[in-house]
Amino acid sequence: MWKPPERIKHALPEATWPSPAEAEGSRCFSPIEIGPVRLEERTWVPAMVPWRATDDGFVTPEVLAWYERFAAGRPGALVVEATGIRDVPSGPLLRIGHDRFLPGLRELAATVRRASGGHTRLFIQIIDFLSIRRRPEPARFLQRYLAITDRHRRLLGADLSDEAIRQQLLDLPADRLAEVLDARELEALQFGARERVTDVDQPHIRELPQVLPGLFADAAQRAKQAGFDGVELHYAHAYTMASFLSALNDRSDGYGGSRRGRIRLPLEVYRQVRRTVGPDFVVGCRFLTDDCLTDGSTVDDACVFGVELARAGMDFLSLSRGGKFEDAKQPKIGRAVYPYTGPSGYECMPTAISDTQGPFGRNLSAAGAVTAAVRGAGCTTPIVVSGGLCTFEQAEGILERGEADVIGAARQSLADPDWFRKMRLGRGAEIRRCIYTNYCEGLDQMHKQVTCQLWDRLDLEEPDVQRSLDGKRRLTPPRWSEHDS
Ligand SMILES: Cc1cc2nc3c(=O)[nH]c(=O)nc-3n(C[C@H](O)[C@H](O)[C@H](O)COP(=O)(O)O)c2cc1C
Ligand code: SF4
Secondary structure: OOOOOOOEEEOOOOOOOHHHHHHHHOOOOOOOOOOOOEEEEEEEEEOOOOOOOOOOOOOOOHHHHHHHHHHHOOOOOOEEEEEEEOOOOOOOEEEOOHHHHHHHHHHHHHHHHHHHHOOOEEEEEEOOOOOOOOOOOOHHHHHHHHOOHHHHHHHHOOOHHHHHHHHHHHHOHHHHHHHOOOOOHHHHOOOOOOOOOOOOOOOOHHHHHHHHHHHHHHHHHHHEEEEHOOOEEEOOOOOOOHHHOOOOOOOOOOOOOOOOHHHHHHHHHHHHHHHHHOOOEEEEEEEEOOOOOOOOHHHHHHHHHHHHHHHHOOOEEEOOOOOOOOOOOOEEEOOOOOOOHHHHHHHHHOOEEOOOOOOOOHHHHHHHHHHHHHHHHHOOEEEEEEEOOHHHHHHHHHHHHOOOEEOOOHHHHOOOOOHHHHOOOOOHHHHOOOOOHHHOOHHHHHHOOOOOOOOOOOOOOOOOOOOOOOOOOOOOOOEEEEEEE
16 A cells, blocks of 8 residues: 655554543434434444455355444444445445345344344445456557557558557557557556546446436335435445546536536436435435545535535535545556555555654544535534544544534444444443554455454454454454453
8 A cells, every 4th residue: 555755653642531421421422313313322334345245246144244243332323335236246245236135135234233232323335336457468458458549550550450560569668658559548558447437438438327326226225125224325435426526527418527517416316316215214425525636626626515415415424535546556467456555545544654644533624624614504414524533532522623423433443343332331441442554455455355453363263253265364353242341
């Protein structure tokens, strides 16, 4: 993963954990209404893909155990990982694009309800993404995949056959090859071909605005049938909907260019979802306070989008930042580019090795600006923030200053899914604190089952411990009970 050049090692923020009485009287442990449901406390586990679904997208016993373990910590809300809305193969990522996925998703919702004693509200993040190919072997790319065009003929010889052009390309030194290929061809060679929402010459991309509202609405309806409390529309990071919002979206068909054009599809998706699921089901979205890219959207865009999304009727807005393909690291041959490997990826999941600002609460000032804009427009829509949040003081400060209404903690909850509960019970000293090394994110990057370095080798011999495919790591943290001393 990319790291800021300063490479300053930051200690964890000092923590004074609350007594039970302090927790009871705190903002963090006070309830909040999210549209038609109430969270018992303002604690939130954001979506995290754990790579435990079957290759065809079904819920497995390992998926159930993963969410059961988070639910045992009784956060106010738990968001199930990014789940694909299309009925197309997408590897071991959960899917919700067909009714055949319903039985597994029903079991998942029932498992969380049981394990949290009904205390945790359960949402599922629903996502669309475009196709991305692995970085090809160069000779294979030039001999087979590259389409020979007039540009190549013009630069290499108008009368040459395709075969002869391919041979010339193979023989060219790298700097000359970079001149002969156009920018997209060069990207396909160096990173793997990646579709963009701006590829409107492709009918299936041009028609995204016609297709996506229905796909999202059907997925949300299935989530409702499966017993979830709501859906989080994934409008963040490197995926389709975030790409519509991005300032890099220059579509000229009314769905790009100006802020009004860029937010048009996200609003149309929301409206169709709402029409389909009705008012008694939570519909919110996750989007970016900042693309964290040169020429990408900034916090000024996010303030406008936040107001529009809130006015449209979203039940919550969850704020993340960065996580883009555009500045990602070149993958090895045979691997696909991963959106969390560049500077924008760092902003999304910052590590303890950082710049002077450090990794803790890096999204707060932008989140505060979005919240202020939403409130300024007269909307009370609850706002969730995440990014390096791991202490009671941080949580109380954010809520007191009004930077957000709900505290999201992904990696701290992976390190210790009971951490909110331990705080609430006055047992903060027992919290296993995330050290922000991104070992978990490294596993995610390799599409390996995600675990945490702080617990994945502990008590491996315990009965019924589920292990990773290589047998070396446990897949869920050891149990903790408030009755343990
Ligand atoms: C292993 C892993 C998987 C993730 N998967 C998702 C995902 O499916 N959807 C999403 O919006 N964010 C995802 N994220 C980002 C987190 O939700 C969160 O925004 C990020 O980790 C920063 O919050 P934190 O500092 O509390 O960890 C993932 C993060 C990790 C570590
Ligand atoms: S592996 Fe564990 S300690 Fe390391 S960043 Fe991930 S959750 Fe935190």
